[in-house]
Amino acid sequence: MAAMIDGKALAERVTREAAMRAAALASERGIVPGLAVILIGDDPASRIYVDRKLSQAGKAGVRSFEHRLPADTPEAALLRLIAACNADPAIHGILVQLPLPPQIDSARVLDAIDPAKDVDGFHPVNVGRLSTGTGGLVPCTPLGCMRLLETVIEDFRGLKAVVIGKSNIVGKPVALLLLERECTVTVTHILTRGLPAIARTADILVAAAGSPGLVEGSWIKPGAVVIDVGINRVTGVDGRARIVGDVAREGVDHAAAITPVPGGVGPMTIACLLTNTVRAAERHGA
DSSP states (O other), X not given: OOEEOOHHHHHHHHHHHHHHHHHHHHHHHOOOXXXXXXXXXXXXXXXXXXXXXXXXXXXXXXXXXXXXXXXXXXXXXXXXXXXXXXXXXXXXXXXXXXXXXXXXXXXXXXHHSOGGGOTTOOSHHHHHHHHHTOOOOOOHHHHHHHHHHHTTOSOOTTOEEXXXXXXXXXXXXXXXXXXXXXXXXXXXXXXXXXXXXXXXXXXXEEEOSOOXXXXXXXXXXXXXXXXXXXXXXXXXXXXXXEEEOSBOSTTOTTSSEEOOSSSSXXXXXXXXXXXXXXXXXXXXXX
């Protein structure tokens, strides 16, 4: 039976660690970590994500600055708000919830965030630092994936890792993090030829394609560790919506360990966001 990697429990521990660091920062330097969260429009999923992030921020000793703007907000207005957040010394992290409405260029918006306050790790400066191993803020979901893997793997050196998904948000950065740990990494996607056979070579399999049930049990090598990043809303035969991952849950007992969906990567993404905010505050003025 594959062991379940408890993302909720680990997220609680990581959040407590962030809270201890935030308390020390406030005591020693009088700095309270501040996170600005910007939500454009009224997308239900985005609202839920933002509410979860804001509710967890207080537990980590992070002060929230919430900005909810209408869906028809012009790009120029959003860029002015980001510039104000960049200049505000009480704000150490800025998060713009994606996706953005069509009138706003996401790349231009992300580029406008001060890299030192880019707690999502999406700014080209932070992407470049990650690719060259020179520090910077690491994207939250990949960072969470690595923390989850560390709970079941002591030594990454020489392990074969296969990443399914090539996004800038998860696939590419998690591949770089695995390379840093001296894994041999193969990056694939849903159009990769012979994908099942490639997946079966993996000691570590990260499924981040955004395709519900893509990875079947037969794709998984016996004893592999599986990180399921997928968060897909599907409608069952009973007409009820439910959240499923990219990995089908049947026939996976031969894996050594696997993350559940929900309750795996999702909670760790938020915990790592708060960790990044505290880290950015610690670097403030240093």
